[in-house]
Amino acid sequence: MFSPGGLKSLDNAKDYEIMHELTYHQSLQKNLLEYYLPALAPYFPKFLHARSAPKANQYVLDMAAQTELDNHSLMEKLKRKESCLELVQAAAECKDHMAAGIDTTGDGLCFLMWELSQPQNLGFQRRLQEELRAAPPDAPLDSYVYLDSVIKEALRCAPPIPMSLPRYVPTGGRKIDGFFIPEHTIVSCQPYSVHRVNERVFPEPDCFNPDRWLLEEGAAERNRLFFSFATGGRGCTGKNLALVEMKMLLREVYALYWTTVASDMTASMKLDDQIISSRPEGQSCRLVFNEIA
Numbered sequence: 574m575f576s577p578g579g580l581k582s583l584d585n586a587k588d589y590e591i592m593h594e595l596t597y598h599q600s601l602q603k604n605l606l607e608y609y610l611p612a613l614a615p616y617f618p619k620f621l622h623a624r625s626a627p628k629a630n631q632y633v634l635d636m637a638a639q640t641e642l643d644n645h646s647l648m649e650k651l652k653r654k655e656s657c658l659e660l661v662q663a664a665a666e667c668k669d670h671m672a673a674g675i676d677t678t679g680d681g682l683c684f685l686m687w688e689l690s691q692p693q694n695l696g697f698q699r700r701l702q703e704e705l706r707a708a709p710p711d712a713p714l715d716s717y718v719y720l721d722s723v724i725k726e727a728l729r730c731a732p733p734i735p736m737s738l739p740r741y742v743p744t745g746g747r748k749i750d751g752f753f754i755p756e757h758t759i760v761s762c763q764p765y766s767v768h769r770v771n772e773r774v775f776p777e778p779d780c781f782n783p784d785r786w787l788l789e790e791g792a793a794e795r796n797r798l799f800f801s802f803a804t805g806g807r808g809c810t811g812k813n814l815a816l817v818e819m820k821m822l823l824r825e826v827y828a829l830y831w832t833t834v835a836s837d838m839t840a841s842m843k844l845d846d847q848i849i850s851s852r853p854e855g856q857s858c859r860l861v862f863n864e865i866a
C-alpha cells in the first residue's frame with residue numbers, strides 16, 4: 574500500500590501499537606451506531622463512541638505526505654495528478670484498506686490453523702504437508718490444489734465477514750428467486766448462511782472438510798456459492814492479496830511444522846459476531862509448532 578514503506582509490526586513495537594489500535598477492541602459496532610444515528614451521536618455518552626485511532630490516523634497521513642512512493646503502491650495511485658482525491662481522502666482510503674485487510678485475513682488464518690490442529694483433522698493437515706513438501710521450491714502458489722481447498726473450506730466454515738451484506742434493489746425492481754422485489758428495497762445475503770443453507774451443495778455444512786472442494790461433481794455450484802469475499806461490484810477488492818498472503822504463510826508453516834492445540838489452550842474459539850466482522854471470542858489461540866522430522 575505504501576511501498577517502499579509499510580508496517581513491520583512483528584519486529585517493531587511502534588508499528589505493533591498501530592496494528593493493535595486498529596484491531597484489538599470491541600468498538601466496531603459503535604461505528605455503526607454513529608452511522609445510523611448521526612443526529613443522536615453528539616449526545617452519546619463516551620462509552621458509546623467508537624474508539625479513536627490517533628496513531629493509525631497519523632501513520633496514514635505521514636504516508637500520504639511521502640514523495641518517494643513506488644509506482645505500484647496504492648498511495649501513489651491515489652495521489653496521481655488524474656486522481657480526484659485530496660491528500661486526506663487518499664489517507665482515509667488507505668486506512669480503510671488497513672481496517673478491511675488486517676483482521677479479516679488474520680482471523681481467517683487463525684480459524685484455519687485451529688481447525689487443522691484438531692485431532693480429528695490431522696489427516697487433512699498431513700495431506701496438506703505432503704502436497705507442500707512434494708512441490709518444487711519455485712512452484713507457483715496457485716499450483717497447490719489442496720492448499721486452495723483448505724483455505725476455501727476454512728473461509729466457508731468461519732467467514733471473517735459472516736453477516737449481512739446489504740444492497741439496494743436497482744431502479745425498476747427485480748425478480749429474485751420468483752419474488753418481485755420493488756426498487757430501492759434493501760436486500761442482503763450473508764456468507765455464514767449462504768455456506769450452510771443448501772445442504773445439497775454443502776452436505777454436513779458445519780463439518781470442516783477440505784476434501785469437498787476436490788470433488789468434480791457440483792464444483793461449479795460450490796464455487797458459485799463461495800461467498801466469503803462477496804461477489805459483484807462491491808465485492809472484496811483485496812481478495813487476491815488476502816489469498817496470496819494466506820497461501821504464503823501456510824506454505825511456510827506447513828512445509829516445516831505440524832501444529833497441534835496447546836494443552837493450556839482454554840480460550841473460546843466460537844465465532845464472535847462483531848456486526849461488521851467476526852473473530853474468535855477468546856482472542857487467543859494457542860498452538861504448538863512441532864518440527865516435521
Ligand code: HEM
Pocket residue numbers: 669670671673674675677678681732733734738739800801802803806807808809810811812814815
Ligand atoms: C480473508 C480476508 C478477507 C475477507 C474474507 C474479506 C471479505 C470482504 C467482504 C465480504 C467484503 C464486501 C463487504 C460488502 O459487500 O459489504 C469486502 C470488501 C472490501 N475488502 Fe475485503 N476481505 C478480506 C481481505 C481484504 C484485504 C486484504 C483488503 C485490502 C488490503 C480488503 C479490502 C476490502 C475493501 C477496500 C472492501 C470494500 C470494497 C468496496 O466497497 O468497493 N479486504 N471484503
